Amino acid sequence: MSxxxxxxxxxxxxxxxxxxQGFRSIAYQVLLGxxxxxxxxxxxxxxxxNLERQGIATGWDFxxxxxxxDIGESVIEYSAADTYGKALLAGILNTIRxxxxxxxxxxxxxxxxxxxxxxxxxxLSTLASWYVEICRNVxxxxxxxxxxxxxxxxxxxxxxxxxxxxxxxxxxxxxxPFPVYDPAYPWVGAAFVAAILGVVFLNKWAxxxxxxxxxxxxxxxxxxxxxxxxxxxxxxAFGAPLVWDVPALRGFNFQGGLQLSxxxxxxxxxxxxxxxxxxxxxVRSGIQSVPSGQIEAARAVGLRPSFIMRYVTMPQALRVIxxxxxxxxxxxxxxxxxxxxxxxxxxxxxxxxxxxxxxxAVEAIAIMMVVYLAISIVISTFMNVYNxxxxxxxx
Amino acid sequence: MNEQTPxxxxxxxxxxxxxxxxxxxxxxxxxxxxxxxxxxxxQGERVVVCGPSGSGKSTMIRCINRLEHHxxxxxxxxxxxxxxxxxxxxxxxxxxxxxxxxxxxxxxMRVIDNLTLAPMLVRKMPKAEAEALAMGYLERVQIxxxxxxxxxxLSGGQQQRVAIARSLCxxxxxxxxxxxxxxxxxxxxxxxxxxxxxxxxxxxTMIVVTHEMGFxxxxxxxxxxxxxxxxxxxxxxDIFFTKPKxxxxxxxxxxxxxx
Numbered sequence: 001m002s003x004x005x006x007x008x009x010x011x012x013x014x015x016x017x018x019x020x021q022g023f024r025s026i027a028y029q030v031l032l033g034x035x036x037x038x039x040x041x042x043x044x045x046x047x048x049x050n051l052e053r054q055g056i057a058t059g060w061d062f063x064x065x066x067x068x069x070d071i072g073e074s075v076i077e078y079s080a081a082d083t084y085g086k087a088l089l090a091g092i093l094n095t096i097r098x099x100x101x102x103x104x105x106x107x108x109x110x111x112x113x114x115x116x117x118x119x120x121x122x123x124l125s126t127l128a129s130w131y132v133e134i135c136r137n138v139x140x141x142x143x144x145x146x147x148x149x150x151x152x153x154x155x156x157x158x159x160x161x162x163x164x165x166x167x168x169x170x171x172x173x174x175x176x177p178f179p180v181y182d183p184a185y186p187w188v189g190a191a192f193v194a195a196i197l198g199v200v201f202l203n204k205w206a207x208x209x210x211x212x213x214x215x216x217x218x219x220x221x222x223x224x225x226x227x228x229x230x231x232x233x234x235x236x237a238f239g240a241p242l243v244w245d246v247p248a249l250r251g252f253n254f255q256g257g258l259q260l261s262x263x264x265x266x267x268x269x270x271x272x273x274x275x276x277x278x279x280x281x282x283v284r285s286g287i288q289s290v291p292s293g294q295i296e297a298a299r300a301v302g303l304r305p306s307f308i309m310r311y312v313t314m315p316q317a318l319r320v321i322x323x324x325x326x327x328x329x330x331x332x333x334x335x336x337x338x339x340x341x342x343x344x345x346x347x348x349x350x351x352x353x354x355x356x357x358x359x360x361a362v363e364a365i366a367i368m369m370v371v372y373l374a375i376s377i378v379i380s381t382f383m384n385v386y387n388x389x390x391x392x393x394x395x
Numbered sequence: 396m397n398e399q400t401p402x403x404x405x406x407x408x409x410x411x412x413x414x415x416x417x418x419x420x421x422x423x424x425x426x427x428x429x430x431x432x433x434x435x436x437x438q439g440e441r442v443v444v445c446g447p448s449g450s451g452k453s454t455m456i457r458c459i460n461r462l463e464h465h466x467x468x469x470x471x472x473x474x475x476x477x478x479x480x481x482x483x484x485x486x487x488x489x490x491x492x493x494x495x496x497x498x499x500x501x502x503x504m505r506v507i508d509n510l511t512l513a514p515m516l517v518r519k520m521p522k523a524e525a526e527a528l529a530m531g532y533l534e535r536v537q538i539x540x541x542x543x544x545x546x547x548x549l550s551g552g553q554q555q556r557v558a559i560a561r562s563l564c565x566x567x568x569x570x571x572x573x574x575x576x577x578x579x580x581x582x583x584x585x586x587x588x589x590x591x592x593x594x595x596x597x598x599x600t601m602i603v604v605t606h607e608m609g610f611x612x613x614x615x616x617x618x619x620x621x622x623x624x625x626x627x628x629x630x631x632x633d634i635f636f637t638k639p640k641x642x643x644x645x646x647x648x649x650x651x652x653x654x
Contacts, residue, residue: 210515210522211515211521211522211523212521212522212523213521214515214518214519214520214521214522214524214525215519216516216519291499293495293497293499294499294501296462296495296499297493297495297499297500297501297558298501299462299488300460300462300488300491300492300493300495300562301488301489301492301512301513301517301561301562301565302485302488302489302513302517302565303512303513303516303517304485304516304517307516311501311512311516312501315503316502316503392502392503393503393545394502394503394545394546394547
C-alpha cells in the first residue's frame with residue numbers, strides 16, 4: 001500500500017463537497033435558520049388569522065383607557081379611574097419591591113445559614129442543615145401558600161401581637177411606626193452616601209498605611225462612627241426633626257405608620273426562606289471548595305482564623321459562589337410572580353386582570369414577558385459586573 | 396539526638412531541645428495514629444523520618460505545629476508547650492515553618508504576595524521591607540525572576556521552592572518537611588533537595604519526612620524509622636543504613652533500596 005499517495009487516499013473516501021467540514025457546518029446553520037423562520041411565520045400568521053376571526057383588534061390603545069379596578073397596595077398613587085398603563089406600572093413596581101427586599105433578606109439569611117452549616121458548633125450546623133433540607137425540598141408554591149395561610153390565621157387587629165411598642169402583627173399584615181417625611185431627610189440620605197464614600201477612602205488609607213509601616217489599624221469603629229456620625233450630624237444641623245407616625249387602631253383597622261399587607265409579608269417570607277436555602281448551599285459548597293491544604297498552609301505560617309477567612313478562603317470561595325447566586329436572584333424575581341396565588345398585586349396579577357378585562361391576550365402576555373426579561377437582564381448585568389470585580393487571577 | 400524514655404527524661408533535656416515529644420499518643424476515633432512517641436531534637440539537628448505509608452510520620456510532624464492535636468503526652472517546641480492555649484499555638488506556628496507535599500501555595504496571589512502575606516499580617520512588617528525579605532529568599536531558592544507570576548504558571552519544582560521560601564519568610568527556627576518531593580516529577584526532585592541541603596548547611600533545625608534516602612545519607616544527623624504508629628528505631632545514618640537493630644527497619648530498607 002506504500003505506493004498509494006495521500007491525495008489518492010482522500011479521493012477514495014469521496015472528494016465531494018458534501019464531505020467538506022466547512023460546507024457542512026454552514027449547511028446545518030442555514031437549515032436551522034430556515035426551520036426557525038418558517039415556525040415563526042406560521043405562528044404569526046396563525047395568531048393573526050385567529051384574532052381576526054374572533055374580531056379582536058390588536059394594538060396598544062387599551063393602555064390609555066381607564067382600568068376600572070382597584071389595586072390592594074401600590075407604591076405610586078393609583079385609583080380605579082387610572083389607566084391600564086398605570087395599573088401595569090403599579091404591578092411592575094410591586095414586583096420590583098418584593099424582589100428587591102427578597103434578594104436582600106435571602107442573601108443575609110442564606111450567607112448566615114451557609115456559614116452555619118460549615119461551623120464547628122454542632123447545634124448551629126445541625127439546625128442549619130435541617131433548615132436547608134426542609135426548605136429547599138418543598139416546592140416554592142407551597143412556601144408561598146403556607147405563609148399566606150399562616151398570616152391569615154394570626155389574631156385580628158384588636159388582638160394583634162405587639163413585638164415592641166407601636167408595632168403590630170396580625171391577620172391584616174404588619175404595621176409599625178414610621179418617621180413622618182421632613183425636608184431634611186434627603187440631606188441625611190446624601191450624608192449617608194457621602195459617609196459610605198468616606199469609609200471606602202478610610203479603608204484605602206488604612207491599607208496604604210499598613211503597607212508602609214506594617215501597623216494594622218482596625219477601621220471598624222472609625223468606619224461605624226463615620227457611617228452613623230455624619231448623617232446624624234446633618235440631621236441635628238437641621239434641628240433633629242423627628243415625628244413618628246404611630247399606627248393607631250381606628251374601627252377595625254390600623255391607620256398610619258408603615259403598613260405591610262399580609263400578601264406582601266407572606267410572599268416575601270415564602271420566596272426569601274425558599275431562596276435562602278439554595279443560597280446557603282451555594283455558600284457552603286463555595287467555602288468547602290477551597291482545598292483544606294490552603295487553610296493548613298495559612299495556619300502553618302501563623303495567620304489568625306479571621307485573616308485566613310479574609311485573605312485565603314473567601315477570595316477563592318467567592319468565584320464559586322457568585323455565578324450560581326446570580327441565578328438564584330433571577331429565580332427569586334421570577335418566583336415573585338407566585339404572588340398571584342395569594343392575591344399580591346404583582347405584575348402577573350395585574351397583567352392577568354388586564355388580559356381578562358380587555359381580551360388583549362397577546363399584548364398583556366408580551367408586556368409581562370418583556371418586563372421580566374428586562375428585570376432579569378438588569379440583575380444579571382449587575383452580577384456579572386460584580387463577578388468581574390471580585391474575580392481572582394490565577395495566571 | 397538522644398532517644399528519650401519517660402523515666403530518663405528530665406527538665407534539662409527539655410530546655411536544650413528545640414523540639415521535645417514525651418509519650419505522645421493520638422487517636423482518630425478508635426484508630427490509634429501515634430503510640431508513645433518520644434523524640435528530642437536539638438537546636439540545629441537534622442532529623443529524617445521514614446517508614447511505610449500510614450505509619451504516622453506525617454501525623455507526628457503535623458502535631459508539632461498543631462495542625463493535628465495529640466490527646467495524651469507532651470509536645471514542647473522552643474520551650475513552649477502545645478496545649479489548647481491559642482497564644483501558645485500562635486507563638487509556636489510563627490517559629491516553625493512547614494512545607495507540604497502538595498505545595499499549598501495560594502493560587503490567587505502572585506508569588507511575591509504569597510511570600511509577603513504572613514510577614515505583613517503576623518509580623519506587622521511594612522510592605523517594602525517584606526518584599527525585600529521575600530526577594531532575598533526567592534534568590535536563595537534561585538527563582539527571583541518568577542516573583543510576579545502566579546503559582547499556576549510555575550513548574551512543580553518551582554512551586555515547591557516558592558513554598559519553602561514562603562515558610563522561610565517567617566524566619567522560623569525550625570522547618571518541617573512533609574514529603575516535599577513526593578508530588579514532583581523525577582527531574583524536579585533534585586532542585587528542591589538542593590535547596591534543602593543548602594538550608595541544612597546553614598544550620599537550620601529540620602525534621603524531614605521523605606523516602607529520598609540519598610538526601611538522608613547526605614544531611615541527616617539522625618534517622619527515625621516509624622512503623623504502625625510507633626517509632627521503631629532511632630539511629631545515626633551510618634548505623635541506620637548498615638546495621639539497623641530492628642528487623643522491621645531492615646525489611647523496610649531492603650524494600651526501598653533494592654532499585
